[in-house]
Amino acid sequence: MGIFDDVVVNAKSAAEAVGRKAGQLVDVSKLRIGAAEVNAEITKRYEALGQYVYENCRSSLVADPEAFGKITEIDELKAQAAAIAKELNDKQNKLACPSCGKQCSNTDTFCSCCGAKLVVEEAAAEPQPEAPENHEEPPQE
Numbered sequence: 001m002g003i004f005d006d007v008v009v010n011a012k013s014a015a016e017a018v019g020r021k022a023g024q025l026v027d028v029s030k031l032r033i034g035a036a037e038v039n040a041e042i043t044k045r046y047e048a049l050g051q052y053v054y055e056n057c058r059s060s061l062v063a064d065p066e067a068f069g070k071i072t073e074i075d076e077l078k079a080q081a082a083a084i085a086k087e088l089n090d091k092q093n094k095l096a097c098p099s100c101g102k103q104c105s106n107t108d109t110f111c112s113c114c115g116a117k118l119v120v121e122e123a124a125a126e127p128q129p130e131a132p133e134n135h136e137e138p139p140q141e
């Protein structure tokens with residue numbers, strides 16, 4: 001009966017091992033989910049911090065080239081987004097209300113939502129800030 005006992009014991013410990021393993025898998029996946037949730041929250045907080053810094057700390061970061069470079073990148077992306085939104089509005093004959101942002105027809109004079117006067121822009125009134133580039137001066141001889 002020694003062999004039979006061994007088989008029973010082995011089967012029992014194998015079952016326990018499977019149970020432990022399953023329990024560990026549950027623990028591991030719970031931990032993974034927990035880690036992913038906390039990391040997602042960290043990412044959200046970074047984003048909120050970044051937005052706060054972008055909106056409130058511009059002047060104090062002028063002297064930090066890396067930080068100010070990142071601010072400038074966002075400025076450029078915002079300008080791109082505004083240009084795309086304007087082009088989209090133009091294609092759809094729409095105009096964003098300067099007050100509430102509602103999409104109005106570009107034939108309207110006032111916003112149908114808040115009543116603000118809609119400013120119909122004349123052709124290309126946008127100022128284009130030209131950054132003076134360092135052109136290489138031709139050698140004067």
Ligand SMILES: [Zn+2]
Nearest residue numbers: 097100111114
């Ligand atoms: Zn409006």
